[in-house]
Amino acid sequence: MISIFAVVFILQILLSHIINKSGFFINGKRFANEYFGFLNAYTVASLYVFLATTINYDPQFVAIIGVLSTLFYLFLYLILAFSWQKQSVMVSLKIAIFSLLKKTVTFAGVFTLLFFLTPLVLGKAFTSDRDIANQITQIRIWFNPEPESEWGLKNLYPGIKFAQPVLVTQSAGQLDALYVLERTGRVMKVSYPEDNEADVILDFSDKMDEIEMENGAVGLAFHPDFPVQPYVYIYYTDTRPANGQLNQLVRFNIELATLEERNKSETLIISMQREDDGFHNGGSVEFGPDRMLYVGLGEGVHPKGQELSSEVLRSGIIRIDVLNETNDSLPPQPFKYGELGNYRVPSDNPFIGRDDIRNEYWALGLRNPFRFNFDPVTEQLWVGDVGSTIWEEVNKIEKGGHYQFPVIEGYTTTGKSGWEALGLTEHPPIYTYQHSAYDRAIIGGVVARGDKYPSLKGLYIFADNYSSKVFAMPTDENKVENVNTIARANQYAQRGVSSVKQLQGGGLVFTTLGTASEHGGEVLLLVKAQDADADIVEDEGSKVPKNYDETITAPLFAVNCARCHGAVGKGDGPDSSMLGVPMPDLTSPMFHNGKSKDVLVSVIRDGGAQHGLSPMMPPWGGFLKDEEIEHLAIYLQSLPEKHHHH
Known part of the structure; x- marks a missing residue:
């Protein structure tokens, strides 16, 4: 970014010299002309960076460039005025200010100032109005067209x-089968590379009760010696307990003869109390090259606080x-917010012996490490950390590292505090991308x-997860600015990609969630573009029935709306405080006063900005089906009767 500004400034100085001949900063008038020329150059450089490059536009950094450049111009003028005209600093400063004010009231001066405000206005609009943000993104794409990818995605089943x-x-060594973990609590086995029917290996759906928000089964790992050791480790949320939800890490024996026996073989490893909002559970469960089990944990744990x-x-x-393969491992420390058992703590964990950090931790400061994997060659652990309302991150995990949440997300300070007193080495992300209307939930992948x-x-x-775009990023850089989009799945807006894996035979495979109302999820294989599924069209089986059914629409609200609007619509979702706008109480009769179903449909479909409401409400038209949007409007109209208390 600095090089762009430097080149533009040099060109501006040369052009000014050609137009005005000699006498750089010879008097106050010439200084004013030079400075207003600088403002035009500064604005051109800002707009170029903002609209025509893929550089992350940092308004604060651009402002610093402007301030420092202004001080440099003024300092240079004062030095030259003293050298050439023997004027005192105060006299030269008064002349400079008077000349600038005089220039300001000219037509050229007014034009320059209005032009100067353009990137500031666009930057503000970009962060507050999603329609404008989308238009700006289209301009960026136009300036930076991506070549057609040689890759695409094909539905394996x-x-x-x-x-x-x-x-x-x-599982290790089993090349002819894939195992699919369903969020609803089933593990399905299918033959690879093709099959027409899936076998149910496990069904623990009765242990989870209602699947809402981000709850459900989220992680699975096979014993490294499977099938000799016939165990699978699963991480899921149990919403049944009346006194609060639990995140459970458990083990099943999946080689028992019957499904009933396999389901009953559950052995508890960790049970953790969590907040009842259902968000930010973490997800990944992976055995490392060291045969230790690594588990990603989110922030949604009880009690709150870092x-x-x-x-x-x-x-x-x-x-x-x-x-239990290490002789010098330690038993778990006492734990008052759940139950621990059937594991030991490796003696080479980074926080052994510290009283202020539990010794199970390998790394801290991640908001929601939903997916991570080890590079099979370098053994480096890579994680996609799901952000809040602005940034998504890719991180390289180091032993004992602190990845800055909640103090910093991306490269931006949040104003929050947490864990600073621990004195840990902080690691910024390798790559981060800013939310657009639909790029906003990273799914960590593989090397x-x-x-x-x-x-x-x-x-x-x-x-x-939202856009279902698949990206490729270099791994040999400490900070990556740009990534390539290599494919896109045919489901999106929280129906999208939920995992990325590389099979033992080399194939890159993905899952997409599909709708919550019907079975519509897919397993996809990355293939050459000419072999990919031809059209990005949702399957007929994922359509919502035309007859309204609240048991279908309530999960639709939970998946797509509750992060901001809250579990029952009271405006108290986990992301509501980050939006910078007051959230409406959808359960209040006052909210619905004068709002017909058609009005609600229009707002959901078009977004808030189109109707004079908050631009933070994105447009869902094209991402939810017309029937789904209509059913959501009906569901919203039912909330006051269900949840409003006088």
């Missing part, structure tokens, strides 16, 4: 519709020994290895 699949994986690192397990990655995808070898392949 068009005859099978999964119930919100959150993960696809393989200062309880000695008492709770949250916002980080833990490393535990569930195989592509092997020879199946030559052009992707060594690149980090990850995705976004």
